[in-house]
Amino acid sequence: MVRSTFFVLAAVLALAAAENRLLSQLDNIDVDEVLADPARVDAAVRCFLSDADQDCNVRSKVVKSLISEMVKTNCGECSDGQKAGVAKFLAFISKNKPEEMKKLLAKYDPNGEALAKYGDSWRQKGITV
Known part of the structure; x- marks a missing residue:
């Protein structure tokens, strides 16, 4: 029993460490470089809208897994760099793909709760909602 508890705890800690490592990689994403490449933008949006992960690269999977939490907390757990990049x-x-933005909002904020709560903050950051 102690041995199995240890292995479960070790697995949880390893998973948390891996997630933290991936999250810290998000600080190194050059958002301007991504936005300058229409194919990368389309791929990211396609990933974020997909219910499956086969359309996602490793970084997009991490971001996708966090989007729901980002919307719920206005990126409250994000670093300053991550907040700026997301915004x-x-x-x-x-601005450039308003239909996709509507789809993202419909998927991640279907009841409009986050929009009601954070809409003013998002608009101040240039996000048209």
């Missing part, structure tokens, strides 16, 4: 990406999408 820049969403501002770009809302």
Whole structure:
């Protein structure tokens, strides 16, 4: 029993460490570089809208897994760099791909709760909602 508890605890800690490592990689994403490449933008949006992960690269999977939490907390757990990157990406999408932005909002904020709570903050960051 103690041995199995140890292995479960070790697995949980390893998973948390891997997630933290992936999250810290998000600070190194050059959002301007991504936004300058229409194929990468389309791939990211396709990943975020997909119910499956086969359309996602490793970083997009991590971001996708966090989007729901980002919407619920206005990126409250994000680093300053991650907040700026998310805001820049969403501002770009809302301006240049408004239909995709509507789909993202419908998927991640279907009841409009986050929009009601954080809409003013998002608009100040250039995100058209």
